[in-house]
Amino acid sequence: MKCIWFNPARPLEEKRGQSELSTSQFRAEVALMLAFIFALVCSFIVMSVKPFFVVPLFGAWFYRYYLKVHFMYRGVYLNLNKLINSASLIDYDPRRRDTFNRPIILHSVMIDYLEDEKEIRLVIYPNGIKNSSAVYKLTKKIGEVFGRPAFIEKMDPDKVTYVMPKRSGRLKIDDKYFD
Structure with a gap:
């Protein structure tokens, strides 16, 4: 069963009335900053750039509704x-x-x-x-x-x-x- 709530004025808003971008913007920025710091520390420990490939995954979690509507x-x-x-x-x-x-x-x-x-x-x-x-x-x-x-x-x-x-x-x- 597909369920989509579509509002062109606020494209990241889900049905419960909370915008994914506006209400969790601070949490998304904090999570991305912590993921970046974690990747930086891990890259110095491991001497590799591979931990930086994990950082976009943390950011994608906060924009999951937008990704679901626009891609799935x-x-x-x-x-x-x-x-x-x-x-x-x-x-x-x-x-x-x-x-x-x-x-x-x-x-x-x-x-x-x-x-x-x-x-x-x-x-x-x-x-x-x-x-x-x-x-x-x-x-x-x-x-x-x-x-x-x-x-x-x-x-x-x-x-x-x-x-x-x-x-x-x-x-x-x-x-x-x-x-």
Whole structure:
């Protein structure tokens, strides 16, 4: 079962609401500094540079969620990014830019992607974007991006749940899929 929490405004944030980068930045820096000191001491003892190859492993532990989303689930990440960009579900600040000359994201939707053997479920939270009415009309775009028919399962004021069945063949369409 794949579970991904996707938030373009804070790409290193997990579902529990804590950003991997911001909350553990100090711990990551301390761990890397201690690993570097440990590698330096070991390299003087062993008279080799091999202990320095262990230092990046300590740093990778703190960025494991980022690595999981961007490398293990690369196709899902690209599809979600494509969906968000095609439906313009991100609000940018027109006056400010970051160091790489990209516009700063003010608000963006948050997507909870859940995949099991029977279906793919997308729970989309509008999160205060200007174009929040577009969140309730994404059925066609989700179908185009993921290549499966999408249905609205549940609509709440704060979230919309879309379901894409995985099985092939004829689908039994009930009245619950239509408003």
